Amino acid sequence: MQETTPTAAKLLAQAWYHAYRPDPDPTTAYREAVRAVEEVACPLVLPNNHKATLGTVIAHLRDAVAKWETVLFGTGAAPGGPEPVQELMSRLWTGQVSRHGGSKNSCDQDQAEAEAAVHAAVLLVQWLSTDVLSRKSEGTGT
Template identity: 40%
Template sequence: MSDANDEWLPFSARRSEAGRQEFVRLSDGVPGWLRESLWKWLSEQMHKRALSNNRTWYTTPDEAKIRRAERILKISSGWTSSGESHPDRVSGLSKFRAVLYSNPESFLGAVDLALSELDPKAPQCAALETVLEEGASAWRVGRVSDRPGLVERIDATVQLAAETTGALEPRAGRLLADAWKHAFSMNRDPSAAYRCAVRAVEAAAAPVISPNDTIPTLGKMISAFRNKPEKWDFSFKVDSAADPKNVLLGMLQILWTNEYSRHVDPDIQAPLHVSQEEAESAIVLAVTLVNWFVSGSVSRHLPQSS
């Protein structure tokens, strides 16, 4: 939710800082205060227009959408009828709702599925975002594989930085978008998110550090930069407590060496996959590195002409 100073707050939130913090705290799942509003939105997406026997149009539950949601979400509503009549379809939708109300994860999955079938500019997307934001949901309307979808609601500044950086270079931008999807959508894969973050930096840094390498890897670029840092310029030049190029090198190394899921560690106690927290940190780091390389903050050193 917005945290502007002039934002209206309810009485309980204005009485104390603790009340304000409770009001703006994000909630995962489908809390009671969101359930009916979310269902109203979802129910509207689960209807279709039909022609009655007296040739007038009316809206009725769409049995095909109900069955598709059951298949994709792998849930059973217990609705066994064919859905040939309007009362039967209403009964089917009611049974579907009962299952969702007892399973918040499936409820969000159904919302995400219905959202994915809409045009990104459809007013229903904005309407859903209003519901989620006003209800302090941990989820918001975003993009997942170029379709509308539910993504984690994170700091707006980080979100804007990722979107702005992603627009600067097509390949790196697409990889950052994929990393974002794997890290913050409803279908999370932290290892895939980390891998895409590394590849995004490789795509952005290769033209600057290894333009002639046909198979550039971040590891090889780190070695090249470490061996001859004078071959590149960095926009930060003042050496105070730490040399700027060493800081840049350290950031590249942290990103590269912590993707331990690339190999199987002989230590049987070692984790096989990166954690969600590590993936999120890698993406934030990758956004900064990609921005530096594609914006020209890191560039090849051009000898001064005499």
């Protein structure tokens, strides 16, 4: 089991604080939520890529479905694939419209987006830190 790094925990705490403080800062909350997930996802999924981002993790999981499994059962009580994790990461990543300036779609996050992002990040960090998502062992024929 991979333990949550202090940095991921700190980033989640910051995301929560910025989302729920008396004068919320939704854009900062969303950004810290994404960073918390990256802190755990990048070294787990792409340990040799020191420039990995959540986007590269999502692309890898999408392109290497057969190499990953989750403890969440799939059809026929077989281990499920990485799709639930990849989909939630993807929604978090693509929903961060404040990430790039200068784009016609760039704008600050709103409160509802920030709260959803923070809660998604908590779930993803927990899943990624407790082997809900794991690389299939070499001996499984995949």
